[in-house]
Amino acid sequence: MSMAETPTPAVVLERCDIQPSPDTAAELTRPIIHFDMPWFYFHPVQRLLFFDLPCSKPQFLETIVPKLKESLTQTLNHFLPLAGNIIQPLDSGGPFFRFSVGDSVSLTIAESSSDFNHLTGNHPRVSDEFYACVPQLPPAKHSSNDIVFPVLALQITLFPDHGVCFGFTNHHAIGDASSIVRFIKAWASVNKFGHDAKLIDDKLVPYYDRTAVEDPEGLDKIYWNLIKRSRVVESPPISFPLNKLRQTFVITKDEVQKLKNFVQEKRPGKHITSFTVTCAMxxxxxxxxxxxxxTVADDEPEFFGFPADCRGRLNPPLPAAYFGNCLAFVKAESTHGLLKGNDGFVTAAECIGEAIQRTVYNEKGILDGAENWPLEFGKLIGKRLFGVAGSPRFDLYDADYGWGRPKKFESPSIDGDTSMSLCKSRDFEGGLEIGLSRPEKDLSAFAAIFTEQLGKL
Structure with a gap:
């Protein structure tokens, strides 16, 4: 497929709405708080998980899909917000999420004739090709009183006799990666074991108490006043062709350690982690x-931004199972000349490490200065900013629906912004997978430079 072509659509076999069990699901309403608000108008987050599953179309439709629907129903009993909506009142009062009996999640069952092995490789592939597997969130519903935003859409795509792809698209304001990955793994557990007992045993059941999140600085009010002044922005439909290729780069545990050693020799005592050196490289x-x-001027500022999980760093700390967003905004800054110079990698690692120390390990607490985060982020619009989607902390290759580990994880979300995806490597213990989506010429040049830099270690 050339980059000028429209992606081949999957054939939709069924569209349905999956509800939690009516006998167990009760109404649930919780406020959208300051941790959620910065993501209110963020583009939807998209994840794809490919599984080797060489089954026929009849077996898929008659055996696998009914079981997946049943396990999804059981899982949603514990993840009610994902079947509900985000409500934005148009008069007074802040936004909230609400599940009411009868709410549901949109599920699409589809079939693709694309090359499964091609899509699940690490080599360059046309970014457009993946969108046949990506579900679209239903549009927001507008009324005179409020705007109602659906928060989750799912798609299961069959590649006959080869495998299946699970597509997840969620509204970021309903939950961060920790929350959504917890749901994905919970659904996998219920489908694999046929019940939710292990889900409960493995402590995958989410925690919803928003009163546990203290707000002494009045961040809820500060953030909502900023949001209210913003116009409602709904993500426009994706326009093809994207004119990008997608490629996965794997960095092994030994290579990560060599990167750490290199920085430690140059800058002893700095905050150096696998995340720091990989992102810097x-x-x-x-x-x-x-x-x-x-041509970019040497004094042009360069920014690297990423979120950090706050759950265990608040006072008092929140449980790891807290459902929602709980992220701090971390920003590293340097200049183009320093970063492209001979010591650019060490400089980048040092900048990222110092940014983590400044925010995550701040003696005054991780929320020190949080009242300014939305404005600081706003100032970066139009600047030279690169970021990260995902984290090595979240191992989606652990999600086993009963057919073994996924063959490949992809993050279509990075097609629309200047960020990389990052996750644990499927095949190398202690290694990492880096996903990039760039124009063909840029991606080819990056691959050559990246390989050259690692070879110098």
Whole structure:
């Protein structure tokens, strides 16, 4: 498939709405708080999980799909917000999420004739090709009183005799990666074991108490006043072709350790982690790639932004199972000249490490200065900003629906912004997978520079 072509659509076999069990599901309403509000108008988050499952279409429709629907119903009993909606009142009062009996999740069952092995490789593939497997969130409903935002859409796509792909699209304001990955793994557990007992035993059941989140600085009010002044922005439909290729780069545990050792030798005592050095290497290699095709002044600021989980760092800490968003905004900054120079990698690692120390390990607490985060983020619009989607902490290759581990994880979300995806490696213990979606020329140049830089270690 060339980049000028429209992606081949999957054939929709069924569209349905899956509700939690009416005999167990009660209404649930919780406020959208300051941790959720910065993501209110963020683009939907999309994840794809591919599984080897060489089954026929009749077996898929008659055996696998009914079981998946039943296990989804059981799982939603514990994840009611995902079957509900986010409500934005148009008069007074802040936004909230609400599940009411009868609410449901949109599920699409589809069939694709695309090459399963091609899509699940690490080599460059046309980014457009993946959207046949990506579900679309239903549009928001507008009334004179409020705006109602659906929060989750699901799709299961069969590649006959080869495998299946699970597509997840969620509204970011309903929950961060920790919450959504917990749901994905919970559904996998229920489908694999046929009941929710292990889900409960493994402590995958979410925690919904918003009163546990203290707000002494009045962040809820500060953030909502900013949101109210913003116009409602619904994500426009994706326009094809994207003119990008998607490629996965794997960095092994030994390579990560060599990167750490290199930085420690140059900058002893700095905050160096696998995340820090991997992000620094990708950031610098991308800038070196751009330097070959465009002219950027050496004093031009370069930013690297990413979220950090706050759950265990609040006072008092929240349970790991807290459902919603609970993220701090971390921003590293340097200049183009320093980062593309000979010591660019060390400089990048140092900047990212210092940003983590400044925010995550702040002596005054991780929320120190949080009242300014929305404005700080707003100032980065139009700037040279690169970021990260995902984290090595969330191992989606652990999600076993009964057919073994996924063959491949992909993050279509990175097609629409300047970010990379990052997750644990499927095949290398202690390794990491980096996903990039870039124009063909840029991706090819990046691959060469990235390989060259790792080879110098």
């Amino acid at each position: 990708v950031w610098v290699c991308l800038l070196k790639t751009e330097a070959e095709t465009e």
